[in-house]
Amino acid sequence: MLIVSGPIDGSDHHRVGHPERPTRIDAVMVGIDNLHLGSDLQVVRGQPADRAQLTRVHSTSYLDELAAFCQEGGGDLDPDTYATIDSWSAARLAAGAGLAAIDALRRQNDGVGFVAARPPGHHALRDRAMGFCLLNNVAVAAAALVADGERVLIVDWDVHHGNGTQEIFWNDPDVLYVSTHQWPLYPGSGTAREIGGTHAMGQTVNLPLPPGATGDVVRRAIDEVALPVIDSFAPTWVLVSAGFDAHRADPMADLALSSGDFADLARVVAGFAPGPGRIVLFLEGGYDLMALQTSVAATLGALLGASYEAEDPTSGGVGTEMVNQAKAERATAVRGAGDLVVPPGSLL
Numbered sequence: 001m002l003i004v005s006g007p008i009d010g011s012d013h014h015r016v017g018h019p020e021r022p023t024r025i026d027a028v029m030v031g032i033d034n035l036h037l038g039s040d041l042q043v044v045r046g047q048p049a050d051r052a053q054l055t056r057v058h059s060t061s062y063l064d065e066l067a068a069f070c071q072e073g074g075g076d077l078d079p080d081t082y083a084t085i086d087s088w089s090a091a092r093l094a095a096g097a098g099l100a101a102i103d104a105l106r107r108q109n110d111g112v113g114f115v116a117a118r119p120p121g122h123h124a125l126r127d128r129a130m131g132f133c134l135l136n137n138v139a140v141a142a143a144a145l146v147a148d149g150e151r152v153l154i155v156d157w158d159v160h161h162g163n164g165t166q167e168i169f170w171n172d173p174d175v176l177y178v179s180t181h182q183w184p185l186y187p188g189s190g191t192a193r194e195i196g197g198t199h200a201m202g203q204t205v206n207l208p209l210p211p212g213a214t215g216d217v218v219r220r221a222i223d224e225v226a227l228p229v230i231d232s233f234a235p236t237w238v239l240v241s242a243g244f245d246a247h248r249a250d251p252m253a254d255l256a257l258s259s260g261d262f263a264d265l266a267r268v269v270a271g272f273a274p275g276p277g278r279i280v281l282f283l284e285g286g287y288d289l290m291a292l293q294t295s296v297a298a299t300l301g302a303l304l305g306a307s308y309e310a311e312d313p314t315s316g317g318v319g320t321e322m323v324n325q326a327k328a329e330r331a332t333a334v335r336g337a338g339d340l341v342v343p344p345g346s347l348l
Contacts, residue, residue, distance in 0.1 A: 158243025
């Protein structure tokens, strides 16, 4: 069973010419349609996230400022990030979509959740929008689960480091954050030396990769660096910041993954969940529409055991040396954990 949650069309938040556009949701839905799931597909439209749900991860002053900014007509929040008069309601719906997917999975006690909503979220800080993101959708869902006594693993395979998610859970012992991302690249955070705060030391795992890295390198980084930490953490839920801009066709970055690599990653990550009905994927990046369509189909097809067409997984690219370096740098940081490493640009 696939639970698809979100506004689905995403058209209320839109600026002509911006790469984070409504047609991304169209591509996602075509990819899902191509799986021909029939009665195994359930589409739910959640309620907008409310104040209490949002203030678990965002400051009240930021929420007030963003709502007022949108009500006054919107504009540019930074050189990359915009808001319109409709963006506040769209962002609250996107944040609520993850909560709806979790509720649906709990009722079914089975299945996979996919949040097909925009704007994306993983760059949104506690008190600032950035990187196309207004509210941190995956963080809102993770915080709700933690409030219910769950232990949450967030795997972020977007090509950009999820600095907002990392900042929000930097010192939370009930959340483990694992990120694979191109380095160097926007937003400039995500080194292997960033390992978490004093109450969550070691529970941030960054796996930076060089331009040209292929799927086998990504999987090796997860197996060799992240897997021991994940096993020790023993999550009760797995949330995925599923950006597909690490695809080799994407115009925003330079990793070399294929749709087949995302299928492989999905199978690996699904193995971290303690049982069925405990994994939700959140759409983050992905700006080449055909790559987005095929990668979503391959990812969800792999998780559901559905028939799908995908490119072959990739191998033989650069990155092995950087994986080794990340492993060494992380080990050094853990040993010297008394000297807390603060992520660049964070207010921690």
